[in-house]
Amino acid sequence: MGSQVSSELQDIHVVVVGGGFGGIIAAQRLKSQNVKFTLIDMRDAFHHNIGALRASVQSGFARRTFIPYAETFGDSFVQGHVERVDTERQTVVLRGGREIQYTHLILCTGTDGPFPGRFNEAASYQTAIEKYEDFIKEIQAADSVLVVGGGSSGVEMAAEVKTAFPTKKVVLIHPKTDLGDPDLLPGVRDQAKQVLLEKGVELLLGEKVRDLHQLQLNTTQKDMEVTTEGGTKLHTDLIICCTGLRVNTLAYKSTLSSSMAEDGALRVNQHMQVEGFSNIFAAGDCANVNEPKMAYHAALHAEVAAANVINSISGRKLTTYQTGNITMVMAMGWNDGVGQFNGFQLPRFLVTFFKSRSLLVWKSWWDMNQKEH
Numbered sequence: 364m365g366s367q368v369s370s371e372l373q374d375i376h377v378v379v380v381g382g383g384f385g386g387i388i389a390a391q392r393l394k395s396q397n398v399k400f401t402l403i404d405m406r407d408a409f410h411h412n413i414g415a416l417r418a419s420v421q422s423g424f425a426r427r428t429f430i431p432y433a434e435t436f437g438d439s440f441v442q443g444h445v446e447r448v449d450t451e452r453q454t455v456v457l458r459g460g461r462e463i464q465y466t467h468l469i470l471c472t473g474t475d476g477p478f479p480g481r482f483n484e485a486a487s488y489q490t491a492i493e494k495y496e497d498f499i500k501e502i503q504a505a506d507s508v509l510v511v512g513g514g515s516s517g518v519e520m521a522a523e524v525k526t527a528f529p530t531k532k533v534v535l536i537h538p539k540t541d542l543g544d545p546d547l548l549p550g551v552r553d554q555a556k557q558v559l560l561e562k563g564v565e566l567l568l569g570e571k572v573r574d575l576h577q578l579q580l581n582t583t584q585k586d587m588e589v590t591t592e593g594g595t596k597l598h599t600d601l602i603i604c605c606t607g608l609r610v611n612t613l614a615y616k617s618t619l620s621s622s623m624a625e626d627g628a629l630r631v632n633q634h635m636q637v638e639g640f641s642n643i644f645a646a647g648d649c650a651n652v653n654e655p656k657m658a659y660h661a662a663l664h665a666e667v668a669a670a671n672v673i674n675s676i677s678g679r680k681l682t683t684y685q686t687g688n689i690t691m692v693m694a695m696g697w698n699d700g701v702g703q704f705n706g707f708q709l710p711r712f713l714v715t716f717f718k719s720r721s722l723l724v725w726k727s728w729w730d731m732n733q734k735e736h
């Protein structure tokens with residue numbers, strides 16, 4: 364980097380809101396370029412939620428999925444809940460009133476969804492780990508488990524439970540007949556179904572649970588009755604919900620509502636700049652990009668956003684983000700998996716080897732520049 368750029372960087376302070384898969388990459392890139400930044404997250408540790416479902420069935424795994432921020436980012440990390448962005452005064456306002464000024468802002472607030480796929484609480488990571496360990500006991504105590512939702516998370520959840528506890532009855536209920544993400548190749552979706560059936564998961568397709576919000580989730584209670592909207596009745600000891608991801612808009616909805624798409628994600632241009640602003644960027648699940656919401660994409664967005672903060676300061680041409688063919692792999696327990704790479708269906712053994720065994724935990728420790736301990 365030239366000396367002119369270095370001197371311009373003196374006056375720069377980038378605030379990154381949200382330390383998920385996008386936020387940690389943005390922060391690491393800024394750190395590596397000696398750009399002053401503050402990373403803010405409501406929690407004290409990064410959550411590798413790709414491993415959250417394994418953490419629900421295998422004791423000791425949850426500990427590997429939380430990586431403390433402070434060890435990587437030191438004083439550049441602030442734990443806090445961002446409640447507002449003041450675009451006039453260029454500040455973010457935290458719960459409790461603390462304000463942090465920015466010259467550039469990268470919003471990476473992601474999505475929330477039900478436990479165990481997501482851990483939404485602003486609790487310490489030790490508490491989070493305990494919650495996963497306790498949840499394993501709930502699954503152990505159940506003879507039958509109902510997984511609600513056959514998107515990628517539901518498919519993976521059903522497979523994890525049946526692989527870890529083959530004698531339990533596991534039922535997956537899904538309102539459509541195809542499983543997994545709609546962006547997956549039809550062959551991959553069929554294969555996901557085939558693997559579940561081979562493992563002995565029972566599929567209830569074309570059916571939806573009635574009054575799901577009134578049912579007790581994540582706690583074992585023998586022989587609960589569940590009715591579908593079609594009138595089918597079934598009994599189960601434990602209900603795990605894998606539906607209902609929503610974009611985390613709290614940080615920005617009061618001031619950036621005119622830049623929000625219908626689902627709450629921020630409309631961005633090809634440089635990942637939020638519509639109407641040259642110094643505010645969005646990356647990851649809270650960016651309205653026409654592609655599946657994935658950690659893999661969040662990291663790519665964040666690379667572009669961080670690069671463009673630096674490019675815009677130095678007067679260089681901005682980098683563009685381009686969507687491509689979908690790469691998506693689903694772990695079906697530790698011993699199987701399905702997926703596609705760059706639009707081509709992958710053999711099951713390859714997915715098993717590269718993803719299902721480790722769930723890519725090592726990658727997040729690498730991204731956080733820490734040794735797993």
Ligand SMILES: Cc1cc2nc3c(=O)[nH]c(=O)nc-3n(C[C@H](O)[C@H](O)[C@H](O)COP(=O)(O)OP(=O)(O)OC[C@H]3O[C@@H](n4cnc5c(N)ncnc54)[C@H](O)[C@@H]3O)c2cc1C
Binds near residue numbers: 385403443444476659
């Ligand atoms: C069970 C499951 C399995 C998945 N498996 C895969 C997979 O195998 N591969 C893949 O590519 N994707 C996978 N995904 C999707 C992936 O997890 C998301 O796409 C990814 O987490 C998005 O990253 P992000 O940085 O946008 O947001 P997130 O990872 O959601 O991070 C957002 C961060 O922002 C923080 N935050 C939010 N609001 C505020 C606020 N107001 N103030 C302060 N902090 C805030 C949160 O605490 C959080 O740490 C999976 C998702 C689930 C649920």
